[in-house]
Amino acid sequence: MKNLSLAVLMIALSGAFLWGLWTRKSSRIPSSAPIKPTPNAILQPRQIPAAQKLTQLATPPVRQKVEILRQILKSKNDNDPRLDTEFNHLSSESKQALEREYSKFPPEAKNERGTVVFLIGKNLATQEDFDFLTSVVKENPCLSLADCSHKDGDLSSHDNNGVAVTLEYSQIVAIKALEKYMTTHPNDSKALDVLHAAEHSNNHIASHMAHALVSNPVL
Amino acid sequence: MICLFLGGNFIMKNGLISLVAFLALLTTSTGFAYTFDSDVPANIQDQIKQDLSFIGTIQSTTQSNLHKTIFGAVSGDAYSKFFDSRVTGIGLNDCGNGNAVACVIPFEDPSKMWLTNNYIKFSHPQVARMMVVFHESRHTESDHGNWPHANCPDPFLDANGSPMKSIWTGAPLASEPACDETPLGSYGSSTIMLKNISKFCTNCTDKVKMDAGIYADDQMGRITDAGAIQQMRDDLYK
Numbered sequence A: 001m002k003n004l005s006l007a008v009l010m011i012a013l014s015g016a017f018l019w020g021l022w023t024r025k026s027s028r029i030p031s032s033a034p035i036k037p038t039p040n041a042i043l044q045p046r047q048i049p050a051a052q053k054l055t056q057l058a059t060p061p062v063r064q065k066v067e068i069l070r071q072i073l074k075s076k077n078d079n080d081p082r083l084d085t086e087f088n089h090l091s092s093e094s095k096q097a098l099e100r101e102y103s104k105f106p107p108e109a110k111n112e113r114g115t116v117v118f119l120i121g122k123n124l125a126t127q128e129d130f131d132f133l134t135s136v137v138k139e140n141p142c143l144s145l146a147d148c149s150h151k152d153g154d155l156s157s158h159d160n161n162g163v164a165v166t167l168e169y170s171q172i173v174a175i176k177a178l179e180k181y182m183t184t185h186p187n188d189s190k191a192l193d194v195l196h197a198a199e200h201s202n203n204h205i206a207s208h209m210a211h212a213l214v215s216n217p218v219l
Numbered sequence B: 001m002i003c004l005f006l007g008g009n010f011i012m013k014n015g016l017i018s019l020v021a022f023l024a025l026l027t028t029s030t031g032f033a034y035t036f037d038s039d040v041p042a043n044i045q046d047q048i049k050q051d052l053s054f055i056g057t058i059q060s061t062t063q064s065n066l067h068k069t070i071f072g073a074v075s076g077d078a079y080s081k082f083f084d085s086r087v088t089g090i091g092l093n094d095c096g097n098g099n100a101v102a103c104v105i106p107f108e109d110p111s112k113m114w115l116t117n118n119y120i121k122f123s124h125p126q127v128a129r130m131m132v133v134f135h136e137s138r139h140t141e142s143d144h145g146n147w148p149h150a151n152c153p154d155p156f157l158d159a160n161g162s163p164m165k166s167i168w169t170g171a172p173l174a175s176e177p178a179c180d181e182t183p184l185g186s187y188g189s190s191t192i193m194l195k196n197i198s199k200f201c202t203n204c205t206d207k208v209k210m211d212a213g214i215y216a217d218d219q220m221g222r223i224t225d226a227g228a229i230q231q232m233r234d235d236l237y238k
Helices: A002-026 A060-075 A092-104 A110-121 A127-137 A163-167 A169-184 A189-199 A204-215 B002-029 B042-055 B065-070 B076-084 B126-138 B186-200 B206-220 B226-236
Strands: B089-092 B112-115
Touching: A060 A092, A060 A110, A092 A110, A092 A127, A110 A127, A110 A169, A110 B206, A127 A169, A127 A189, A163 A169, A163 A204, A163 B206, A169 A189, A169 A204, A169 B206, A189 A204, B042 B076, B042 B089, B042 B126, B065 B186, B065 B226, B076 B126, B112 B126, B126 B186, B126 B206, B186 B206, B186 B226, B206 B226
Parallel strands: B089 B112
Antiparallel strands: none
């Protein structure tokens, strides 16, 4: 009798355990809403819900570009040679896909976002490309690396070496892209429009860079 | 007599070779690699090893004169030797500042580099992380007084005596111990390293070279002595 009771109890416990596993797994079906990381969390590129992964992107070449970008960013290896070989002569569709990637990263993901700006900046051609750069330079200033919406620490001290630059990294990369573009397209109105937008932005470093470029054209 | 002479010459030659070999061994045996404290998280260890490994692969065919003075060639071997001969240990510390990535605390251990959790928490470009690491490694040099920083001037003026309008420096840095008056200190050496990578690295991606230039310009803004500024401009920007 005692053994029977024990056996029943074990079966019941096992069943409860398996039930708990099953329901937990079911609840992991990702939502379609973007996930906003909490401040001070260890930052990873925003997780893309499974349902919205690469299958949503139109063509295999576009999916490949995005996948390569994700691999490089995950590796944190900025010297991956594919940055120089796999993102040249990008189609409009590819650039749109990269811009979607940009928007999915939280604002604190400075290197991730800046890398996308760098890649778009290598392929400036259409008005849409310059519109993207305009949107970048007009972003609200990021106030701290932990949480762009809150200031944290004094940027002037020795230990904040390079932080001010990183906070405006996307914007600075955009200006650098325009600087390079204008060596072969001087006085290009599309580029100048972006520079003027940057001049009037609240991103201090990028604003000054843009002003210097407008005042002293490279050619 | 001839045999003795020849024998003596043989002994002297091999003795000389042995002496040279011994001295070489002595010299190389003083180059040390760093070790991690046990409390440094594995992901931070992995990241800095990866970053230093990247730096260790850099190649070029030339370098500026100031770079030659401080590091030698623009090469992974030179950078690895520079770091490995200065940093014996890597530990975990908050460095007393919420934004700090790394620091050296000379009075505690002049050869130890401290990394913070920000090393992997914050999304810096890889070059920016290495800039901080090599900047801090310069501070390990006790024979140069750890290359202390100079107070930034107040007001912060340019070489012509006009208020600094550079985007990189300005009033916020005035009076802070966050400037250098020599090209050879931590800001100067990291400027020189990054600008040389930007200009001369032959196996770096365009992004790395761009980033090196961006952060070099930032570091250059911390040099406040007119002579040092001119020397570095002549060396790096012409």
